[in-house]
Amino acid sequence: MSIQTRRERERAERERLIVTAARELAEAEGWDAVTTRRLAAEIEYSQPVLYSHFKGKDAIMAAVAVQGFGDIAAELRAARTAAGGAREALAAVGEAYTAFARRRPALYDAMFTHTVDLPFATPEAPAALREAFGELLEAVRPIAADGDDPGLLTETYWAGLHGLVTLMRSGRLPAKAHERRLALLIGHFTAGAS
Amino acid sequence: MSIQTRRERERAERERLIVTAARELAEAEGWDAVTTRRLAAEIEYSQPVLYSHFKGKDAIMAAVAVQGFGDIAAELRAARTAAGGAREALAAVGEAYTAFARRRPALYDAMFTHTVDLPFATPEAPAALREAFGELLEAVRPIAADGDDPGLLTETYWAGLHGLVTLMRSGRLPAKAHERRLALLIGHFTAGAS
DNA sequence: AAAGAAAGGCTAGCGGTGCTAGAATTCGGA
DNA sequence: TCCGAATTCTAGCACCGCTAGCCTTTCTTT
Numbered sequence: 001m002s003i004q005t006r007r008e009r010e011r012a013e014r015e016r017l018i019v020t021a022a023r024e025l026a027e028a029e030g031w032d033a034v035t036t037r038r039l040a041a042e043i044e045y046s047q048p049v050l051y052s053h054f055k056g057k058d059a060i061m062a063a064v065a066v067q068g069f070g071d072i073a074a075e076l077r078a079a080r081t082a083a084g085g086a087r088e089a090l091a092a093v094g095e096a097y098t099a100f101a102r103r104r105p106a107l108y109d110a111m112f113t114h115t116v117d118l119p120f121a122t123p124e125a126p127a128a129l130r131e132a133f134g135e136l137l138e139a140v141r142p143i144a145a146d147g148d149d150p151g152l153l154t155e156t157y158w159a160g161l162h163g164l165v166t167l168m169r170s171g172r173l174p175a176k177a178h179e180r181r182l183a184l185l186i187g188h189f190t191a192g193a194s
Numbered sequence: 195m196s197i198q199t200r201r202e203r204e205r206a207e208r209e210r211l212i213v214t215a216a217r218e219l220a221e222a223e224g225w226d227a228v229t230t231r232r233l234a235a236e237i238e239y240s241q242p243v244l245y246s247h248f249k250g251k252d253a254i255m256a257a258v259a260v261q262g263f264g265d266i267a268a269e270l271r272a273a274r275t276a277a278g279g280a281r282e283a284l285a286a287v288g289e290a291y292t293a294f295a296r297r298r299p300a301l302y303d304a305m306f307t308h309t310v311d312l313p314f315a316t317p318e319a320p321a322a323l324r325e326a327f328g329e330l331l332e333a334v335r336p337i338a339a340d341g342d343d344p345g346l347l348t349e350t351y352w353a354g355l356h357g358l359v360t361l362m363r364s365g366r367l368p369a370k371a372h373e374r375r376l377a378l379l380i381g382h383f384t385a386g387a388s
Numbered sequence: 389a390a391a392g393a394a395a396g397g398c399t400a401g402c403g404g405t406g407c408t409a410g411a412a413t414t415c416g417g418a
Numbered sequence: 419t420c421c422g423a424a425t426t427c428t429a430g431c432a433c434c435g436c437t438a439g440c441c442t443t444t445c446t447t448t
Contacts, residue, residue, distance in 0.1 A: 007424095035404085035405065035406080036405080036406060036407075037404090037405085037406095045426080045427090046426065046427050046428080047406090047407080047408095047427090048407085048408070048409095048426075048427070048428095049425090049426070049427090050407095051406095051407070051408080052425085052426090056406075056407075057406065057407090112361070112364075112366065113307075113360075113364075115364060116364075120365060120366045120367070121366070121367060121368050148378065149374070152371055152374055152375055152378060153378055155361075155367055155371075155375055156354070156358070156375045156378045156379050156382075158357070158361070159354060159357030159358040159361055159367070159375065159379070160350070160353060160354040160357055160379070161357070162357040162360065162361055163352070163353030163354055163355070163356040163357030163358075163360070164350070164353040164357075166307075166356070166357070166360065167306070167349075167352070167353055167356055170306075170307075170309060170310075171314060172306065172314045172315070173314070173315060173349055173353070174315050177346055177349075180343075180346055181346055181349055181350045181353065184342065184346060184347055184350045185350050185353070185354070188350075188382045188383055188385065189382055191382065191385045229433085229434065229435080230434080230435060230436075231433090231434085231435095239397075239398095240397065240398050240399080241398095241435090241436080241437095242397070242398075242399095242436085242437070242438095243396090243397065243398090244436095245435095245436070245437080246396080246397085250435075250436075251435065251436090
């Protein structure tokens with residue numbers, strides 16, 4: 001049994017190596033630079049090894065995305081719990097979200113832009129993903145008006161944040177006034193709340 | 195001179211043919227199906243002909259996008275002018291925008307998702323693009339509070355709409371509750387307006 | 389009308405992509 | 419020590435965007 005477990009351990013380690021290499025390469029040079037050949041060279045194995053771990057390149061990106069959900073969940077939680085009132089918490093979470101997107105664009109793309117076959121708004125979604133959404137939800141819930149579904153309101157707020165960062169990163173919105181736009185979004189969502 | 199003008203006319207016609215073929219192919223089978231070989235076959239010329247009209251595939255997509263801006267501008271204007279009050283106009287424009295995105299996803303991607311080197315928030319932006327944004331602006335302006343920059347508010351509203359449609363189309367938001375999310379977004383933007 | 393010049397489109401090919409079949413190698417167990 | 423099984427690699431497929439250079443067609447000039 002010991003040999004078997006060692007093999008499995010080494011295999012898991014190599015899988016982590018692949019995901020880490022993909023993430024670092026993407027963050028350093030963008031996803032276009034992450035080719036299967038390049039990635040194979042990076043981990044010092046041949047290309048087909050990648051396919052014994054993942055179904056294809058998209059699956060590798062999905063694994064990177066899951067890592068990212070863990071990261072952003074932690075950052076959102078830190079921002080939320082450090083804030084004073086409900087208004088401040090919503091603003092802090094919004095700022096943390098857009099800051100994450102701007103600081104780690106490649107990771108953000110894997111998580112929210114690239115087509116990926118991860119289950120999202122279902123119970124089968126990865127734990128890290130549900131946790132990240134949960135942080136948004138906890139920040140939105142206190143400012144939800146009576147009769148508003150907090151989940152739907154969170155999705156709408158999330159869409160606003162997502163739209164801001166994607167339009168800005170593609171050059172369709174000038175980065176200059178980002179803070180003011182974000183303030184407008186937050187202001188309209190907190191209008192009439194305590 | 196007549197020969198020269200005939201040549202130019204034929205050349206312009208062929209250019210239109212390329213853009214139309216690209217748009218139709220993209221709308222029928224998605225942008226992945228739009229390869230230079232496929233496109234060349236569609237217009238019954240060889241590949242290099244494409245490059246005598248456009249710098250590359252991205253430039254063809256940009257040309258398709260510009261067509262799309264004209265389309266959406268017309269639809270937004272129709273929705274806005276048909277609406278009664280300011281609130282209704284904002285809602286109508288929002289609904290028209292998301293309906294356009296859902297009805298013509300490939301076109302929407304070329305316009306708002308795909309990386310493209312069109313100038314956006316500058317005076318050099320294509321006329322159709324500025325017109326489309328202008329329609330949004332005219333719908334938002336009446337509900338802007340004193341002290342709010344209408345342009346920035348429009349950009350923020352636009353980001354909300356864009357976030358909703360992109361997250362929904364990538365499967366990250368369930369399509370089911372789209373109308374309710376849209377209503378929430380519109381409601382928060384019209385809060386406190388006439 | 390014939391010859392030269394210019395313009396335009398085509399064939400063929402380059403270097404790259406994601407992915408895979410099948411050979412070669414390594415390694416544990418008898 | 420040898421065999422069988424698991425694993426890794428080499429080599430290659432079909433496709434991508436793009437381009438060099440030949441060849442045909444068309445216009446201009448003598």
